[in-house]
Amino acid sequence: MKILIIDPHFITRSGLIHVITTYPGEISIYEATTFAVAQDYLASGERFDLIFTELDLPDADYRHVVSRLRELSPSAHIVLFTWRSQSNDIQGAVSQGARSYLRKDALAEDVKMAIHGLLQGRTYMPTESLRYREQSEAERKLSPRQREIMQLLAQGLSNKEIANILGITEGTIRVHLSAIFKAIKVSNRTEATLWYLLRQN
Incomplete structure (x- = not known):
């Protein structure tokens, strides 16, 4: 499995890599601190199974991060790994092609459970952070x-x-x-x- 992590913060990337590598299997992990670096990876012909991305990147509008990733890597499973929690932001990203959403402030056990599922090809959405109370x-x-x-x-x-x-x-x-x-x-x-x-x- 080939994974790309797009996040400007070293500690965040390191923590995510630590959790991912606790699971067995052949996994190759690439890191990008900006959207431009990620774009270089994707434009070079590298094909990724999973792409973890922060929406707030120093060189990209958060509203278009997922749509641009989808254009560059249409077959990848895009995972929002972000501090953003506004429903409209998440809905917008999902409508553009994100398949999973993992909050950075999630409990450690929730992160481990989510990543275990992602590595097995499942999607993940945290019910406790997505609320809509009116019955349509x-x-x-x-x-x-x-x-x-x-x-x-x-x-x-x-x-x-x-x-x-x-x-x-x-x-x-x-x-x-x-x-x-x-x-x-x-x-x-x-x-x-x-x-x-x-x-x-």
């Missing part, structure tokens, strides 16, 4: 079964795993997900997960 009209359209599916989806489970838990077929799960995406006006699982997590009390 779209949310009220979801059936109890669809809410169950959304809850399991937000845990990073696959269609097969959800189907096994609920005792229904994968085909039925796909039909429900299609209806859910249409009802809440999202286009993929990542956006649906964020939509669900933002509405947890």
Whole structure:
């Protein structure tokens, strides 16, 4: 696995590298202190599986960091590793292609759990930091079964795993997900997960 960490602070990069390297496996880690350095890596043809990025970089507008990374590395799993916690900032980054969000002030155990999942290809969103208390009209359209599916989806489970838990077929799960995406006006699982997590009390 090849990982790129984009962050201007040495201590942050070192701490993240320390946690990542406690897990087994062949892992190559590259560091970039600015967006320009990251861009050089990506433009050189290097392909990364995971990209951890701070949104507040000295040479880039935080509102466009993820979209620019997505253009340079469309197949990478982009992880927001940032102090920013405003819902609109995170939503904007996710809509541009970020798949996971890890807060820098998260508890150590949460960081370890998140990184373990990321190294296995799962996404991560911290429920305790994403709040949206008003029930929307779209949310009220979801059936109890669809809410169950959304809850399991937000845990990073696959269609097969959800189907096994609920005792229904994968085909039925796909039909429900299609209806859910249409009802809440999202286009993929990542956006649906964020939509669900933002509405947890």
